[in-house]
Structure formats: C-alpha cells, structure tokens
Amino acid sequence: MNAKIDIRRFPGFSFATYLCLFLLYTPLIIVMIYSFNDSKSIMLWGGFSFRWYEDVFWGLEAPKFKQAAINSLSIAIGAAVTATTIALSAAVAMLRAGHFRGKGASLGLISLPLMVPEIVTAVATLIFFSAIGFASGHATILVAHIVFCIPFAYLPIAARMQGIEASYEQAAQDLYATRFETFRLVLLPLVLPGVISGFLLAFIISLDDFIITNFVKGAGIETLPTAIFGSVKQGIKPNIMAISTLMLLVSVVIVTLSYFANRSGQGKK
Amino acid sequence: MSLHETNKIAIDVDNVTKRYAEVTALKNVSLSIHDNEFFTLLGPSGCGKTTLLRTIAGFEGISEGDIRLFGDSIIDLPPNKRPVNTVFQQYALFPHMSVMENVAFGLRRQKVVDSEVRKRTGEVLELVQLSGFADRLPSQLSGGQQQRVALARALAPRPKVLLLDEPLSALDLKLRQDVRVELQQIQANTGITFVFVTHDQEEALTMSNRIAVMSAGIVQQVGTSRDIYESPENKFVADFIGDTNLIDVEIVETDGRQATCLLLGNVQLICNNAKGATKGRASLSVRPERLSLGDASNSSLSGTVSRLTYLGTDIHVAVNLEDGEVIDVRVQNSEDARIPDTGDIVGLNLELDAARVLMN
Numbered sequence: 001m002n003a004k005i006d007i008r009r010f011p012g013f014s015f016a017t018y019l020c021l022f023l024l025y026t027p028l029i030i031v032m033i034y035s036f037n038d039s040k041s042i043m044l045w046g047g048f049s050f051r052w053y054e055d056v057f058w059g060l061e062a063p064k065f066k067q068a069a070i071n072s073l074s075i076a077i078g079a080a081v082t083a084t085t086i087a088l089s090a091a092v093a094m095l096r097a098g099h100f101r102g103k104g105a106s107l108g109l110i111s112l113p114l115m116v117p118e119i120v121t122a123v124a125t126l127i128f129f130s131a132i133g134f135a136s137g138h139a140t141i142l143v144a145h146i147v148f149c150i151p152f153a154y155l156p157i158a159a160r161m162q163g164i165e166a167s168y169e170q171a172a173q174d175l176y177a178t179r180f181e182t183f184r185l186v187l188l189p190l191v192l193p194g195v196i197s198g199f200l201l202a203f204i205i206s207l208d209d210f211i212i213t214n215f216v217k218g219a220g221i222e223t224l225p226t227a228i229f230g231s232v233k234q235g236i237k238p239n240i241m242a243i244s245t246l247m248l249l250v251s252v253v254i255v256t257l258s259y260f261a262n263r264s265g266q267g268k269k
Numbered sequence: 270m271s272l273h274e275t276n277k278i279a280i281d282v283d284n285v286t287k288r289y290a291e292v293t294a295l296k297n298v299s300l301s302i303h304d305n306e307f308f309t310l311l312g313p314s315g316c317g318k319t320t321l322l323r324t325i326a327g328f329e330g331i332s333e334g335d336i337r338l339f340g341d342s343i344i345d346l347p348p349n350k351r352p353v354n355t356v357f358q359q360y361a362l363f364p365h366m367s368v369m370e371n372v373a374f375g376l377r378r379q380k381v382v383d384s385e386v387r388k389r390t391g392e393v394l395e396l397v398q399l400s401g402f403a404d405r406l407p408s409q410l411s412g413g414q415q416q417r418v419a420l421a422r423a424l425a426p427r428p429k430v431l432l433l434d435e436p437l438s439a440l441d442l443k444l445r446q447d448v449r450v451e452l453q454q455i456q457a458n459t460g461i462t463f464v465f466v467t468h469d470q471e472e473a474l475t476m477s478n479r480i481a482v483m484s485a486g487i488v489q490q491v492g493t494s495r496d497i498y499e500s501p502e503n504k505f506v507a508d509f510i511g512d513t514n515l516i517d518v519e520i521v522e523t524d525g526r527q528a529t530c531l532l533l534g535n536v537q538l539i540c541n542n543a544k545g546a547t548k549g550r551a552s553l554s555v556r557p558e559r560l561s562l563g564d565a566s567n568s569s570l571s572g573t574v575s576r577l578t579y580l581g582t583d584i585h586v587a588v589n590l591e592d593g594e595v596i597d598v599r600v601q602n603s604e605d606a607r608i609p610d611t612g613d614i615v616g617l618n619l620e621l622d623a624a625r626v627l628m629n
Contacts, residue, residue, distance in 0.1 A: 167361035170328055173348040174355045175375035175426065185374075189365045 028248065035241035042236055052242040061231065065243060068227035071138065072207055075223060078142050080203035083149035084157075087198055088191075090150070091157045092183070096169070111155075113148045121148065122215035129216060136218025144216045145206040152205045153198035156262050160194025161187075193261050200258035204251055277304040277339070279430055279462040280325060285334035287320055287486075294320040295331070296486040302430075302464060303479075304339075307456050309465045311473040312483035313509070318466045321483070322432050325464065326355050338429060349378070353430040354423035358438060360415050362407035368394070368418050369403040375426035393421040396455060413444045420455070430462045437472060449476055470510050474498065482506050500542070504627050507554040514560075514596050516553040520546055520626065528626050533592055536569050538619065543626040552627045557599040559623030562586065562609060568616025572596065574609045584608055588615060 007013060035053070039046025056065060090110055094103065113121065125144050134140060168190065172182040188195075210225040217226060224247065228240055280302040287295040294317045302308045310318040323329040325336060327348035336344050343351050354375065362371050372390045381389070394400050397417035407415055416436060423431055433452075437445045453476050456463045467473055473480050474494040482489045482497055482505075490502045501507035504515060518530040520543075528543035530553060540553065565571040575595065578585035586598045586609065596617060600606050609615050 165359070165361070167357050167359060168363060170326075170348065171355070171357060171361040171363070171422075172374070174326060174328075174353075175422070176349045176378035177374070178349060178378075181378060186363055 031241045032245050032248070034238060035245040037238055037241075040238065042238055042241070052238045053246075055239045056242045056246070059239065061239065064222070065224070065227055068222040068224045071141075071221060072224040075138070075142050075145055076203050076206040079145035079149050079206040080153070080199050082146045083202045084153045084195060084199040086146070087150050087153035087157050087202075088195060090154055091161050091191075092187075095158060095161045096166075096187070111151045114151045118148075118211045122212040125212060126215045136216060137221055140216045140218065141213055141221070141223065144212050145209060148209070148212065149202035149206055153202040156197040156201065156258075157191060157194040160197075160262070161191050164190050193263075197258045197262035200254050200261065204254045204258075207247075208251065278302070278337075279304040279306070279339060280464065281335075281337040281340075282321070282325070283335040283337065285321070285324065285336060286332045287317075287324060287329065288332045294486050295324070297334070298483075298486070298488055300481055300488060300491065302462060304462055305460050307453065307463045307465065307476055307478045309467060309473040309477035309480045310483060311467055311470060311480050312489075314468055316483040317486040318468075318483050319434055320486075322355075322434055322464065322466050325430070326353060326432050327351050352428055353432055354426060354428040355432045355434060356416075356419045356423045356436045358434045358436065360407075360419035360436075360439075362415055362418055362422070364407055367404050367406060368399065368410070371407065371418055372421045372425050374422065379426060389425055390421075393425045396424070396458075397421045397451075412440055413448070416440060416448065420452075424455070424459065424461070428461060430464060433463060433465045435466055435468070437467070438469075445472075452476065474510075482509060484509070500625065501554060501627070504552055504554070507552075507625070507627060512557050512597060512599075514553075514555045514557065515627075516555065516594065516596070518551055518553045518626075520548050520551050523548060530624075530626065532570075533590060538569075538624065540624045540626050541622050542624065546626045546628060554625045554627055555596075555619065555623055557585070557597040558583075559620050560596070560598045561618045561620075562588075562598060562600065562607065563616040563618045565614045565616040568618055570617040570619075571614060572617065574611050574613045574615055577608070577611060586615075588617060 034042060034045075036048050036050070037045055038049035038051055056062065087110075090106075093100075094107060094110075121144075125140075125147075129136060129140050134143075164187070168186050169182050172186040173179075177185060208225065209223075210229065213223050214226050214229070217223070222230065224243070228243060231237070231240055278301045280300070282298055282300040282302075285295055285298045286293065298317070298321060310321060312318045320329060324331050325343075327343070327346060327350075331344060335342050338351070338353070363374065366374070369390055372393060373386050376386045376389060390403075391400070394403060397420055399414060399417050399421065402410065402414065402418075407418065410418065416439070419436065436452075437448055440448060449472060452463070452465075465473075465476065477494060479491060479493055480497055481491045484505050490497055490506045492500070497506055498510050501510060501513075507513045508515060516532055518532045518538075520528045521531050521537075522529040523543055523546045525546065526541070526543060528540050528546045528551075530538045530540055530551070532538065532553070538553070570590070572588040572590045574586055575589045576585075576587040578587075582602055584600045584602055584606075586600055588596045588598060590596060598617065600608065
C-alpha cells in the first residue's frame with residue numbers, strides 16, 4: 001500500500017465531512033445566534049439584544065434557574081471531588097501496587113459505567129435507592145453522579161500515571177521517604193496535571209447529566225438540565241437558548257482547561 | 270591498595286538467590302564488600318548485577334540467603350529504612366524540584382534541622398562543582414550536570430554505602446572519562462563504600478579497588494583489576510575481560526602449578542600459570558598483546574597472516590594456524606615494529622608467563 005495516499009482524495013470525503021460538521025454544529029450555532037434575538041419568537045429574527053440573558057438572570061423564571069444552577073454546581077463540585085479522589089486511589093492501586101487478585105476485573109469494573117446504557121443505570125439506581133429507602137433529593141443525585149464520574153476522572157489520571165517511571169518513587173524511598181511522603185512529595189505532584197484534567201472532566205460530565213439525574217432526583221429539586229427540560233415541556237422560549245449558550249460556554253472553557261492541564265509538562269521527561 | 274586499613278566488611282552478601290516466576294536472576298551469590306572500597310559489579314546485560322544492586326537497595330526482595338550491612342541483616346527493611354543511597358541509571362531526579370530541593374530531599378526526610386540541611390546541601394553541591402546551579406530545575410541542566418546532581422543527592426545523607434547503577438552510561442565518551450576520575454576522587458575523599466554496577470570493562474578496570482565479574486546470575490570471579498585481567502579463573506572471565514585467544518590444548522603433564530600442554534597434536538608448551546590444572550582437555554588463554562611475531566623458522570608455532578587491522582597505536586594481526594584456528598596478535602605501532610603482509614608465514618612467540626591454562 002502506498003502510505004502517501006491522501007485521505008482527502010477519497011471520493012465523497014469532503015462531502016461527508018462537511019455534512020457531519022453541518023449536522024453536528026448547525027443546531028448549536030442557531031441556538032447561539034437566536035439567544036441574542038430581540039423577539040419573542042424562536043423562528044423570526046427581531047434584531048440583536050441581550051434581553052433573554054437579562055431574562056435568565058432577572059426575569060420571571062430567574063429564581064428557579066438560579067436554584068437549579070446552584071444545585072448543579074454544588075453537585076458537580078461534590079461529585080467531581082469525590083470521584084477524583086476515588087479515581088486517584090484506584091489508579092495508585094492499579095498502577096503502583098503490583099499484582100493482586102482480580103486486577104483485570106477491577107479495571108473492568110472501573111470502566112463499566114462507560115459501557116452500560118445510561119438509561120439502564122438510571123432505572124437500576126432508582127430501584128436500588130427506593131429498595132434501601134434512601135430518600136430522593138440532593139444526596140441521591142450526588143451519589144449517582146459520583147459513581148458515573150469515576151471512570152471519566154480515572155482515565156486521564158491513569159494515562160498520566162502510566163507515563164511516570166517507577167524510578168522517581170524508588171529514588172524517594174531510597175532517600176528515606178515513607179510511602180505516604182513518596183506519594184505526597186513525588187507521585188502526586190507528577191500526576192497532578194492528570195488529576196486536574198480528570199477533575200474537570202468529571203465536573204463537566206456531572207454538570208451535563210440529564211437522564212440519571214431525572215430518574216433519581218425525586219420531586220422538588222432540579223438541576224440545570226432538568227430545569228431546562230421542564231421549561232421546554234411548556235414550550236420553547238428564547239431564554240432557554242440563552243441558558244443553553246451559557247452552559248455551552250462553561251463546557252467549552254472547562255474541556256479546554258482539561259486539555260491543557262493534561263498536556264502541561266508532557267514534553268518534559 | 271592503601272585504602273584498606275580497616276578490614277571491616279561493609280556489605281556481606283551471603284548465599285543470595287533471587288528467583289522470578291520464570292528465571293533465576295541470582296544463584297547462590299556470596300560477596301564481601303569491604304568498608305571504604307570502590308567495588309564494581311561487572312557483567313554483560315542480564316547477568317544479575319543490577320538485580321543484586323537492587324536487592325541491596327531494597328527494591329527487590331530475595332528468595333534465599335541474607336544481606337548484612339556492617340553485620341546487621343537488612344533484608345527485612347524497606348528501602349527507606351536502609352542507610353544506603355542509590356544513583357540511578359537515568360538519575361531519576363525529581364523534575365518538579367530544584368537542584369537544591371533534590372539534594373536536600375534525603376536530609377529533610379531524616380528530619381535534619383534547616384540550618385544543617387542548608388550547610389550540607391551546599392557542601393555536596395560544591396563537591397560536585399554545581400554550587401551555582403542550586404535554583405535550576407533538572408530539565409535546565411545538561412546530562413553531565415544531571416548526573417552530578419544525582420550523585421550529590423545520594424551523597425548528601427552520608428550513606429554508609431553508595432550504590433551506583435550504571436551512572437555513566439547516559440553520558441558521552443569524553444565526559445564519561447572525566448567523570449570516572451571525579452568519582453574515584455569523591456570516593457577516596459568521602460570514604461564512603463561505593464558499589465558500582467557497569468557492563469563497561471574499561472570503566473571497571475580503571476576505577477575499582479576490586480571487581481566481581483558476573484554472568485548468568487553467578488559470581489565468576491572476584492579480584493583486583495589486575496587479578497581478573499591477568500589471572501582469570503575461567504574461560505568466561507578470560508573472554509569477557511579484554512581480548513584473548515582461547516586455544517584448545519591437551520594437558521599431558523601437570524603438578525598443579527606448571528603444566529605441559531600439547532597443541533595442534535605436536536607442539537609442546539610449558540605453561541607456568543596452571544593453578545588447578547589436571548590432565549586432559551583444557552583451554553589456553555593468551556592475551557594478543559603478550560604474543561609477538563617472529564621468523565617461522567625460529568618458532569615452534571607458525572601460521573599464515575590472514576588479516577591486518579590498523580588501530581593507530583596498535584596493529585591487529587590475525588594469524589591462521591594449521592588447523593584453521595585464528596590467533597590474534599597485537600603489534601605496537603613503533604618505528605622498529607615488523608609489520609607483516611597478509612599471506613606471510615610468521616612464527617608466534619609467547620612470553621613465558623603469558624599463557625594461562627583454564628580447565629573447561
């Protein structure tokens with residue numbers, strides 16, 4: 001095979017590419033543009049304005065969305081912190097503790113939430129919570145989020161840790177560091193970019209989640225995605241587009257941060 | 270060597286065996302390393318030298334045997350409880366810490382007071398000539414400088430024994446030769462016992478007080494550079510250290526010190542270096558520089574020159590004996606040297622003590 005064959009010369013390549021890009025991004029772009037529409041209609045353009053952003057923060061539904069945003073953020077921070085801590089411990093066990101029985105199975109278990117259909121997890125979690133009598137609310141959402149955030153936090157941490165040679169930790173131990181000092185002073189600083197990246201991914205995954213949250217949240221508590229969904233059910237208003245645009249912005253910023261965190265220091269030995 | 274006023278044993282490796290699932294890396298290894306000694310573990314890759322070093326450092330457990338440090342068994346101690354420090358092959362400097370922090374790491378873990386930490390890191394940085402580099406990060410240093418930081422870091426806590434795992438292998442040739450001299454001086458000045466692992470025989474021969482030659486998990490011979498070069502105890506050592514000609518011979522008579530050998534069926538040689546020889550088949554080890562060329566008519570051993578290799582200071586001459594065996598001769602490139610041509614028939618002269626009988 002000639003390795004120099006350029007993929008751009010494949011028939012239909014550019015058509016397929018542009019079609020995919022169009023389908024993926026046009027709706028997003030339309031939502032972003034119409035969030036600045038100075039009209040009550042979601043179809044007709046009535047000039048540029050920030051009125052729907054004002055509406056989000058100070059309008060009729062503002063208290064509802066504000067409470068939902070607070071819930072979302074507090075759950076996302078709690079879930080990301082806990083999931084990252086668990087994922088870091090798991091990575092140390094998987095990559096630094098030598099061989100133990102059930103290591104392969106453990107890795108499978110950690111990544112399982114990535115493979116199980118979310119709706120199945122949602123139903124199962126709901127049934128489980130009601131079976132043990134765990135009252136739905138803030139806590140149920142948090143617990144459910146921690147669980148599915150673990151693999152997202154684990155992957156960047158493990159990838160980073162895999163690239164760190166064991167000799168750094170051996171050198172630390174050789175220089176009289178206890179196991180905990182070795183972790184705190186050597187392994188943790190070296191793996192930190194992976195930890196930050198994992199934390200940010202977990203955070204954004206939690207912030208975004210709708211299906212599981214909607215099942216386990218119970219009545220009387222909303223996160224941003226469920227609040228938006230609830231609002232949309234009564235008809236799409238332009239303020240939804242403003243909220244969506246804001247969420248998109250937060251996501252993009254955080255995913256970008258995560259990318260750069262993971263990249264930092266990788267050029268060095 | 271005058272360094273051995275004290276005959277104290279620093280490290281006593283007592284019948285150590287290390288088995289992995291598939292292979293045995295160390296087989297009944299016993300060694301005594303003296304206090305204040307520059308001791309080298311020399312061998313080809315996979316011979317077990319690094320494994321032995323790592324068992325002393327505590328990074329590997331052992332399957333059988335004991336390792337004692339100044340008389341006390343250390344095999345149950347984790348690496349951070351063993352008063353030995355290691356210079357790693359790739360240095361393993363902490364990339365997120367400055368040179369100063371790297372060097373102070375061991376002292377801080379030992380809870381040495383601040384003023385003392387500063388004083389001692391300053392001292393070792395001066396010792397390795399890096400005083401001006403304290404605030405740099407390891408990534409801002411050259412390979413040679415990193416190597417010195419690694420050395421300083423391991424020396425700062427004043428270990429009883431310093432373990433060095435091929436520390437020069439990442440340096441280029443010129444630098445390596447400078448660092449050799451420096452390492453020797455530092456060893457002599459600090460009085461710390463050095464255990465040095467290398468596969469480079471020149472390094473071993475030039476730096477060490479004593480050398481242990483290892484292969485296949487076994488210690489083949491322990492001795493001074495001179496011992497192992499001039500009196501190798503077996504074919505492996507003779508072949509591994511320097512260049513040698515190994516000639517098949519038959520010993521027809523021996524008193525255990527001197528032996529009469531027969532080669533090519535009809536040439537008799539009397540060999541003075543025949544400790545432990547018995548009658549029967551054996552090998553004769555002769556260093557190429559201990560052979561000289563002469564007239565075929567004056568010599569009992571002769572052959573045809575098959576190849577000449579010019580090396581500058583020496584010329585390598587390959588001589589084919591009657592039975593096809595090739596003997597290497599090294600002729601010094603001096604003015605009066607007689608350099609033969611390929612195809613010439615030459616006689617081979619042996620210096621009296623040059624040949625050594627090695628039992629198979």
